[in-house]
Amino acid sequence: MNDVLNQAIVSGILIGGLYAVMSVGISLTWGVLKIINLAHFSFILLGAYVTYQLSTTLGWDPLIALVIVIPGGFLAGVIMQVFFELAKVDEFQSLIISFGIFIIFQSVTRTIWTADFRRIDGDTNPYESMSFFVGDIAVQVATLIAFGVAVAIAIGMTVLLTRTYFGKAVRAIVEDPEIARAYGIDVRRVAVLLSGLATAFSAVAGVFIATFQSLSPNMSFGWFGIVFPVVILGGLGSTVGALGAGVIVGVAAGVATTEWGPLSASLVTFLILIAALLFRPQGLFTRQSST
Amino acid sequence: MLEVRGVSAGYGTAQALWDIDIDVAEGEIVTLVGPNGAGKSTFVNVVAGLSRAWSGSVVLDGQALTDLPPAQVCGQGVAIVPEGRRLFPDLTVTDNLDIGAFHPAARAKRDETYERVSSIFPIVVERRNQRAGNLSGGEQQMVAIGRALMARPQLLLLDEPSLGLAPVIVEQIFDVIREINQTGTSVLIVEQNVVEALELASRAYVLENGRIVRQGDATELLNDESLQKAYFGM
Numbered sequence: 001m002n003d004v005l006n007q008a009i010v011s012g013i014l015i016g017g018l019y020a021v022m023s024v025g026i027s028l029t030w031g032v033l034k035i036i037n038l039a040h041f042s043f044i045l046l047g048a049y050v051t052y053q054l055s056t057t058l059g060w061d062p063l064i065a066l067v068i069v070i071p072g073g074f075l076a077g078v079i080m081q082v083f084f085e086l087a088k089v090d091e092f093q094s095l096i097i098s099f100g101i102f103i104i105f106q107s108v109t110r111t112i113w114t115a116d117f118r119r120i121d122g123d124t125n126p127y128e129s130m131s132f133f134v135g136d137i138a139v140q141v142a143t144l145i146a147f148g149v150a151v152a153i154a155i156g157m158t159v160l161l162t163r164t165y166f167g168k169a170v171r172a173i174v175e176d177p178e179i180a181r182a183y184g185i186d187v188r189r190v191a192v193l194l195s196g197l198a199t200a201f202s203a204v205a206g207v208f209i210a211t212f213q214s215l216s217p218n219m220s221f222g223w224f225g226i227v228f229p230v231v232i233l234g235g236l237g238s239t240v241g242a243l244g245a246g247v248i249v250g251v252a253a254g255v256a257t258t259e260w261g262p263l264s265a266s267l268v269t270f271l272i273l274i275a276a277l278l279f280r281p282q283g284l285f286t287r288q289s290s291t
Numbered sequence: 292m293l294e295v296r297g298v299s300a301g302y303g304t305a306q307a308l309w310d311i312d313i314d315v316a317e318g319e320i321v322t323l324v325g326p327n328g329a330g331k332s333t334f335v336n337v338v339a340g341l342s343r344a345w346s347g348s349v350v351l352d353g354q355a356l357t358d359l360p361p362a363q364v365c366g367q368g369v370a371i372v373p374e375g376r377r378l379f380p381d382l383t384v385t386d387n388l389d390i391g392a393f394h395p396a397a398r399a400k401r402d403e404t405y406e407r408v409s410s411i412f413p414i415v416v417e418r419r420n421q422r423a424g425n426l427s428g429g430e431q432q433m434v435a436i437g438r439a440l441m442a443r444p445q446l447l448l449l450d451e452p453s454l455g456l457a458p459v460i461v462e463q464i465f466d467v468i469r470e471i472n473q474t475g476t477s478v479l480i481v482e483q484n485v486v487e488a489l490e491l492a493s494r495a496y497v498l499e500n501g502r503i504v505r506q507g508d509a510t511e512l513l514n515d516e517s518l519q520k521a522y523f524g525m
Contacts, residue, residue, distance in 0.1 A: 162386075165393060169390070171381070176377055181361045182365060182371050183390050183394070184362050184365040184393045185362060
């Protein structure tokens with residue numbers, strides 16, 4: 001192993017944490033609510049641009065934007081789910097409708113912030129250039145923090161899903177919504193709260209993207225090739241799976257970039273997606289459900 | 292306690308029940324028997340709030356259940372043990388029981404009820420961390436009844452509890468149902484296993500093609516010649 005490859009692996013693991021945060025919201029709404037919500041890509045993008053704007057206009061540290069972005073994302077998720085409930089949207093329709101929402105927000109973003117690249121100024125963004133060395137390997141602080149958040153989300157969601165009545169209700173709804181309802185679970189209320197939580201996660205991912213990347217409205221198209229492999233490989237609705245799959249996809253894309261150049265990264269991630277669909281469509285980290 | 296009056300129901304445009312009247316008194320075990328396809332499960336689903344009645348009313352202790360969403364029917368004191376058990380297979384046994392205790396009144400007394408359920412079914416403690424889907428059919432039925440008891444129902448609704456179980460297990464399950472009833476829970480049991488059900492219940496209704504065709508004392512029906520001919524081939 002050479003240094004370049006080691007560096008690619010470490011960076012891949014850390015960026016995998018960000019991929020997990022970007023994917024966990026889509027995974028949860030798809031796995032639990034049977035809504036394939038492409039609008040999550042819009043909220044990742046909006047989270048990033050709102051962070052950029054707050055930092056640029058008000059001089060905020062980008063991470064302080066979380067206090068606006070988290071409640072904003074939650075509210076957006078609540079509103080979307082209420083709409084999906086009222087419109088009685090099924091899984092396939094949700095894909096089409098949320099693609100429409102995605103396109104609308106795409107235009108909104110382009111109208112407000114134009115198609116030019118935007119980047120938070122180095123004066124207000126301490127994270128961009130911050131890094132330290134472990135041996136010969138550089139660790140970028142921005143991705144390290146994102147990785148920490150991904151781990152926290154995975155642990156927090158696992159505790160929430162297994163230890164609380166809300167979490168047990170979520171899992172019961174996945175398995176048998178009718179019987180869950182018969183035992184007093186308000187399926188709509190649980191769905192609305194979960195959608196809020198999921199969208200808040202997506203918006204949080206945007207904050208981290210803003211800390212170390214240049215923003216442009218079209219960057220969200222590139223996320224499809226990362227998020228869907230992570231969601232499928234991790235297993236629908238699995239937060240721990242999203243973290244594991246995020247790391248796998250991050251490392252694979254990083255190593256591919258190092259070995260064969262940046263254009264090969266998407267090829268590799270899509271190959272992972274195809275392989276996952278062929279050989280393990282239920283995901284690496286979930287049991288095959290049996291009754 | 293439970294008064295069902297003039298209930299008609301069905302699926303889509305296909306009517307499955309016509310003008311059903313059924314009563315369950317406090318502390319009673321009542322059975323609804325009939326052949327496959329008679330409409331028994333439809334009836335259970337209407338009482339549990341899972342299907343809407345087309346007309347008629349279901350009243351429990353003066354409260355009309357027919358007007359409530361299913362999530363609130365449970366809170367009024369009706370708990371269902373559905374046909375085929377329908378546990379949450381990937382949830383542990385304990386989690387399945389906790390879903391039973393979901394509605395606020397039951398949740399407040401969760402630990403107390405759990406003690407009671409585990410004394411009736413020691414299996415829920417022995418297998419507490421196993422996935423419900425990995426249990427045997429008999430064990431699953433016990434957990435399904437346990438889950439219903441966690442809701443602290445006044446009325447326990449059992450839909451074909453003997454389905455797919457070995458006769459010796461069926462006997463155990465029916466003994467437990469009797470025991471549960473003796474502690475004050477009323478029971479409405481829907482069964483194809485006519486003899487066992489009539490031996491368990493004090494009163495019975497016979498459902499055929501969506502209509503009540505006979506009703507009365509369970510022992511009398513058990514000894515009734517025409518019923519014996521129809522159901523036991525004697």
